[in-house]
Amino acid sequence: MASTKVIKLVVISDVICPWCYIGQKELLAAIDQMASIPNLCPVKFDIEFRPFRLLTSLKDDEPPVEKDKWYTARFGKEKYENIQQMVGVRAKKVGVNISWDGKLSQSTAAHRLLQKAWKTGGQRLQQPLLTGLFKTFLEDAKDIGDKEVLAECAAETGAMSKEEAIEFLETDEGLAEVNSMIADTKAKGITGVPFTIIDGKWAVSGGQTADVYVQIFTKLASMEVPTPTETATTLSK
Structure with missing residues (x-):
């Protein structure tokens, strides 16, 4: 019997980012597809989420702002409408209905909760x-900065x-670690998300389709070296 190939995935993203949600759906679809590809050794995926903050202008303790007003001020009315159209079409292809209602808050507390889940139960809880959290903010339009x-969400998903x-979020536990991880990511030159690192050697940037991931995973499962493309590059040492 062939030995199992373990593929380590580090996915850097922000829970307020629609493209990150789309990217996660595509990644999970690719993992599901791997099970039906013939003549491959068994593949196991170890997936770790790491934090990123897109809203650099918002402080953790600032009150939430109306999503519509913030995006309009940031991009302008016409560009914002184009973004809604483009993202909405792509999201529906993966079964996601993006809501542009609700409020924006800094996502640090959500990142802390995700790191707590990782430490407690790895990918099983994270x-x-x-x-x-993606669904709570991007589909249900709830405030990602609200502790309640x-x-x-943590209770509904079985994380804790x-x-x-609530007890955890009332403290500063994990805050320094989250800030350090985000700073380390930026120091490595990563400026946009989602950003997926595969086996510490390959990087896929943006909300790529499942096919992009399947091609890389298939090569790795076959003990081949993936070919660099516009969407999948080698990481510099």
Whole structure:
């Protein structure tokens, strides 16, 4: 029996980012597809989420701002409408209905919760929580900076009880670590998300389709070296 190939994925993203949600859906679809590809050794995926902050102008303790007003001020009315159209069409292809209602808050608290889940139970706890947070903010239009909202999401996805989440969020636990991880990411020249690092050697930037990932995973499962493309590059040492 062929030995199992373990592929390590580090996905850098922000829970307020529609492209990150789309990218996660595409990545998980690619992983599902791998099981049906013939003549490959068994493949196991180890997926770790790491934080990124897109809203650099918002401080952690600032009150939330209306999403529509913030995006309009940032991009202008016409460009914002084009973004909604483009993102909405792409999102629907992966079964996601993006809502542009609600409010924007800094995502640091959500990142802290995700790192807590990783430390407690690895991807078994972190990935469902990540999916839940994406849906909470990007589909249900709830405030990602609200501790009650975060705690309810943590409980619903099995990461921890609501009471444990509230207690955790009332402290600064994990804050320094999240800030350090974000600073390290920027120091490496990563300026946009999603950004997926595969086996520490390959990088896929942006919300690529499942096919892009399948091609790389298939090569790795076959013990071949993936060919660099516009969407998949080698990481500099």
